[in-house]
Amino acid sequence: xxxxxxxEIQSTDxxxxxxxxxxxxxxxxxxxxxxxxxxxxxxxxxxxVVHLGANPALLGFIMRPASVPRNTLTNMxxxxxxxxxxxxxxxxxxxxxxxxxxxVGISEFSECKLTPEYFVDCQSPFIQESKxxxxxxxxxxxxxxxxxxxxxxxxxxxxYVDEAALTDNGQLDLNALSTVAISGLxxxxxxxxxxxxxxxxxxxxxxx
Amino acid sequence: xxxxxxxEIQSTDxxxxxxxxxxxxxxxxxxxxxxxxxxxxxxxxxxxVVHLGANPALLGFIMRPASVPRNTLTNMxxxxxxxxxxxxxxxxxxxxxxxxxxxVGISEFSECKLTPEYFVDCQSPFIQESKxxxxxxxxxxxxxxxxxxxxxxxxxxxxYVDEAALTDNGQLDLNALSTVAISGLxxxxxxxxxxxxxxxxxxxxxxx
Numbered sequence: 149x150x151x152x153x154x155x156e157i158q159s160t161d162x163x164x165x166x167x168x169x170x171x172x173x174x175x176x177x178x179x180x181x182x183x184x185x186x187x188x189x190x191x192x193x194x195x196x197v198v199h200l201g202a203n204p205a206l207l208g209f210i211m212r213p214a215s216v217p218r219n220t221l222t223n224m225x226x227x228x229x230x231x232x233x234x235x236x237x238x239x240x241x242x243x244x245x246x247x248x249x250x251x252v253g254i255s256e257f258s259e260c261k262l263t264p265e266y267f268v269d270c271q272s273p274f275i276q277e278s279k280x281x282x283x284x285x286x287x288x289x290x291x292x293x294x295x296x297x298x299x300x301x302x303x304x305x306x307x308y309v310d311e312a313a314l315t316d317n318g319q320l321d322l323n324a325l326s327t328v329a330i331s332g333l334x335x336x337x338x339x340x341x342x343x344x345x346x347x348x349x350x351x352x353x354x355x356x
Numbered sequence: 357x358x359x360x361x362x363x364e365i366q367s368t369d370x371x372x373x374x375x376x377x378x379x380x381x382x383x384x385x386x387x388x389x390x391x392x393x394x395x396x397x398x399x400x401x402x403x404x405v406v407h408l409g410a411n412p413a414l415l416g417f418i419m420r421p422a423s424v425p426r427n428t429l430t431n432m433x434x435x436x437x438x439x440x441x442x443x444x445x446x447x448x449x450x451x452x453x454x455x456x457x458x459x460v461g462i463s464e465f466s467e468c469k470l471t472p473e474y475f476v477d478c479q480s481p482f483i484q485e486s487k488x489x490x491x492x493x494x495x496x497x498x499x500x501x502x503x504x505x506x507x508x509x510x511x512x513x514x515x516y517v518d519e520a521a522l523t524d525n526g527q528l529d530l531n532a533l534s535t536v537a538i539s540g541l542x543x544x545x546x547x548x549x550x551x552x553x554x555x556x557x558x559x560x561x562x563x564x
Contacts, residue, residue, distance in 0.1 A: 167526030174385030318375030
């Protein structure tokens, strides 16, 4: 085992630290967040979308105000709306490059060759190429003062999902959508199911 | 495309809703969180560990007070300490069953046949079988009033990682550790890297 102490993490080269600390949480979700404001459409990749609760149906993600996707924040505040669009293998390179620091007014849709799509009742653009997408209503922005980031919380207004992923009990088969996982800042992964365990009960433990 | 509206999500069967809403964020990290308090050791699986920032090195995860792993919260508050341990293929079934509702005083380590391990300067138990583990200091608990959950924030005190995962630039090769990803509540996945893109610059876009 290699050990990295807090002091070593703090004193190491910045890129090494970014890569390391972005890797340790494990595999991450891969989503594009779409918004529209007075400067036009905006699209940004996020690997921090996380489940907050099923009833009400809430998702969250982490945003750092000083970093590239700040147009996303401005737009969301204007419209109280955003979309979450899953990233499948076919669009990983285009999705990755939405993180480039484009000037305000330049649309990541056109620069990265992804297709905006609008559905009724949602002001924000979806990605036509995405196989699982959600219309979200901005519910709350919680400041995380420890490092000047924010937890953005949205409620699900609508889910649109390719029928290949549907199962009888509501579980989505993300493998069937070729949804990818991210690790660190740059690594994209294909995913293959190896187990689907039942709800765990203390009285029904398997023989390990 | 199949559509689920907010009203359909709210009015559907509870299990269907739990499965669906837990699936839509994409693949999730797979970690076991270890704590120790006056009732002994506690171990609980979490799929919501998320990167908050690299400097200081902060991770967060979502906890719902009313659910099973509440001993984890009690212990963390007592010691201001916890561990995060990655889940690899070899231990997925044992890890899954830590979510069973064991009585207080019953250790998930012994019930699920995982081995507690202690390192200097950390009061909380690690999992010997885990190939990537961190000693964490509890920094802050942020209440999410929208659905009565909490964002638990910890700072990384030490990282312990199997040397198979090390790379020159700090990126960890999680594939080499057979780290798994989770989807929904029950599905466990093997992961295989398909791309490692450079830092995205607007002036260096590929020809999509």
